[in-house]
Amino acid sequence: MSLGERSFFVPFSTLANLFKKPETIAYPKEDLDVHGVKGPSLKYRGMHANDHDVCIGCGNCSTVCPTAAINMISTGVNDAELTGANAQRPTVDYGRCCFCAFCVDACPSGSLTMTREYIFTRASEKESPLEELIWKCDEFTLEPGSRWSENPGWQCHGEETWLDLERSHMEHMTPEKRVGSFIEFVLGFTKEEALREAARCIECGICTKTCPANMGIPEYIRGIYDNDLEESVRVMYETNPLPGICGRICTHKCESVCAISHKGEPVAIRWLKRYAIDALGPDKVAEIASSAKEMFSPSGKKVAIIGAGPAGLSAAYYLSTMGHGVTVFERMPKAGGTMRYGIPAYRLPDESIDNDVRAMAEMGVDFRMKTRVGTDVSFESLRKDYDAVLVAVGFPMGRSTRIENHDHPDTGLAILLLNQIRLGEEIPVHENIVIIGGGNVAMDIARSMARLQKVKYGKVSIILTCLEGEGEMPADNEEIEESIEEGIIINPGWAPKAIELDDDGKIKGLKCARCLRVFDENRRFNPKIDEDDLTFYPGTQVVEAIGQASDYTFLSEDDLAAMGHERGRFKVSDGMDSGLKGVFIAGDIVHGPDVIHAVADGHKAARSIDTLFNQG
Amino acid sequence: MSDNILARAGKMHGDKIECREKYKAQLEIKTHRDYVLNLLTWLKSERYVHLSFMSCIDWIEENEFELVWHVFSYESKNHILVKTRLNREKPWMHTAINIWPHVQPYEQEIHEMFGVYFPGNPDLSGLFLHNWLDLPPLRKDFIAKDYSLALYTTDALGLTPPFDDIDIVEITAEESRDGE
């Protein structure tokens, strides 16, 4: 082809372009219109917005930011006062930000988003812009807030996130199989499952703050993830000398605030702890536990601890690592307290308790079993013979509803029955049982009775009723779910009125009235009951599981008064010391029944006892 | 489209090489430094005409460099990674420019980034780094952050910034919520 072949008018065809719609746009008078809306696309990765009410300050955005553009700054609120959140918020340095939106995809609460805004301007104050650019680059650091949030762009919902929202699979026994025996039914993580679960943690540390014992949870999970179980267990022993027990039965307040729980299931912190202890083996764990003792030389001081429950054991361990001589007095034949004689074996097998206690015995803690303070040895003599006394007796007794016929021979108190089951004693098991109570103890006795029924009658027939309505029950959700799986019928929201007897004097069932509310406006226990709305649960045996009580018979009235006794519990200072000199109190009798609180109390008491000794 | 190259290589070179199939159509042959050129020449004669590129890895804990030649055959569609290890203290490797002339800039780059010496390569001058006096930067013992801190902090540059002038503007949560 050559130029000569073309028509003479070819150059004029260019004129046609004059009447074409221009391809360019006159921004800002016009804007792009290709995405169905004016401006950038609905997924545009522009400036950030952060919903401060939803943000939990976990700092994961800062962790995943590839350009280190995100820094967490304090909001000025006291971090310890916030529950379930850290008092820090992200700032974005737009001089570094590359708008990759990894921070949005990794945000566990979903508060951080990106907007369709992409222009940020500010007025220049200096004559020379260069001068400002160099030394005032901090002004490009903004704290994302609600500014621009009315123009949302890149968002992250559910499955698009970088986080792993689903728990790693863990093998459980089937309900049919587990209800037939007291064998532990949660089988524990395999190594692969544990690694996958440990990888879900984003190491925000909100759990540490929430844990009563302030366990270094992100650190020990990191240890598991790095396949360094020894380090993991060492971290556990810094704050909790009963990790094998807590790895099974802890009330895991940490999991309720876990950052991942905002979008998915929380990290299985409790099971990971159990995995680390089980996988490392008791010998190695005991070695790590006792290695802390080598740091201190013996002090020559002696401490008596009353009660070998979690608080007592925790105090014993830490006092012993600090070089003090410890003697533990326990009325039962073996150490463990409620953990051994209250919690059923299918949740906490004896070996776990034995392993954790063994570590302490190897460190030289003197256990005096079957020694009841008050009868075998007097409280006064303890105060005289020892430099300090720690009272950690817990709640070994049951409480009764005191309704009509509550003292019938076919009724029972949950805690005592559990005690007998654990001691291997035969207890009466009827074919149809009604249980009163909605806490974990009620679930324990219900599920224990279910197992006994299954063995004796081949079927489960248990009705559990409690004051609290559905969703308000104090028991853990998984306990409730597992109970229902095992065939227990749960009827929440009923107040027991009377145990009805038939003509032969045998129990016929439980009469209940509808409970409208449990707590009044002031959050005080004050049930409101609709006396007209009645129901009847048939059964020939009734078990009451509405709470526990303590036994303070070894203390004199004066001592009780001096120690701050009030309605079955004690009021103590932060250092767990009572009004009596050298007497400390810890555990359930201070904070109510909770294993991890007890462990934390024991640690605190140990520290203040140590301080007392150091002061001379 | 397999050409049984591994079997034939094993037959041809015997115990001088160690080969395996890594992934589909991706093979690996490990050999001694002095045997690499023989192997590459043989591979080229086996129609592995495409030298994709060359890379180097610093295995600092084993005190070795690993050189990797990536060769590919347009006929068998196999990609072969030819690997050899060099002592990290005194790393040198015969140049391959007589087999593939375009390997020259790759060797030049590896010389610059790792300090591996290629006797026979006509130009081992600096390619990317200007006025470089430090360790070759892709070595594992070169820490980029330390280098930057030593070189570019205000102290190192001899600058005194007017830091007193700076009023750091902090947008508080309230302001931010008001949308200013």
Add this chain to the structure above:
Amino acid sequence: MYLPDGYTTLDKISENDDYAVYDLFFGPNHPGMHGNFGYVLDMVGTEILRVRPNAGQLHRGFEKAMENKLWAQNLSLIPRVCVPDPDPNEVAYCQAVEAILGVEIPRRARYIRSIVLEMSRLGSFLMGMGGVGGALGHYSTMYLMMIDRDLILDLFEALTGGRVYHIYNIPGGVRRDIPDGWTDKLLELCDRLESKLPEWDRLLYENPVVQDRLGGLGYISAEEAMSSGITGPSLRACGVKADVRIDTPYAAYDEIEINSKLSEGGDALARAVQVRLDFEEAVNIIRRLVKQLPDGDYKLDLGNISKLRVPKGDAYSKVEASKGEFGYYVVSDGGLKPYRVSVRGPSMPAGMYLCHKHLRGMKIDDVAVWMASFAICPPDIDR
């Protein structure tokens, strides 16, 4: 002679009675240079006597930086290795990681990756063809092509949230599913791009000036091209049927028909025509991909990606980019970060080796055209 501050004269290297040799820095400030790269040319008049490539002005130490970032974090860095054609980098890196992990990504994710790769190829070709036009002074062609490239970027924006750096692939798949109605828009765009081809032919390929300037420039034989590491359209322009998509199928290319046409001649004109042929085929490939796009997951569940741990091992993964074979050689020591990432860019053999042969004796006016015809993209040399 008056020179403002900061300007220097050409360095005179040598001189005799007949001529003088001057050192000309053909660098980033030259309008024909793509990016921050330079050739130091020894000139006699307008003829080149010797050439020294001058790299390093763009060197950002990507390979070192990647060793200090988490596996997933690297994806914000990787597209920057090649600005006009970023997705092959992301895909090659992700594929290498997936190979070491030993996982297979869902079928839909493979299709989406292929669509994104082809779109990226179209955008890059438009820039490349426009670049050839621009280097020859045909700026209208370049502007027209940039308009269409912008339309591709609009679709990228709707899919990935970003126009240039898409950061869309992650190990295990892609970050977001295709939004509703997006594929229809893509097909519309394909029709538009195809309808534009006659205009471009008229403007560029049938233009006698272009034909004269490109014809015979930078000739390379098939044998030499193969043995000097030339890949992609430049190699196909020598009549060699070589395409990573066909030779080592990745993503969804093993299920898709690719009818690459070959131009012949091995010179700059053949390379320019090859890009145009590949462009046409890429439009058809997108249509086939959209037609066969399966339902299913768009990513694989690899757990918490920011804590991805890749087992010990190494893998090389390559992708047919618009300029040739883009490859990532990834080495893992079993940690949270790569032990070594080595990038194979398609520009190195031509830009650093062939330049010595080809530029010698060439007129200075042809350097930019020669570079555009080999699609030399400095970021993948200076990575």
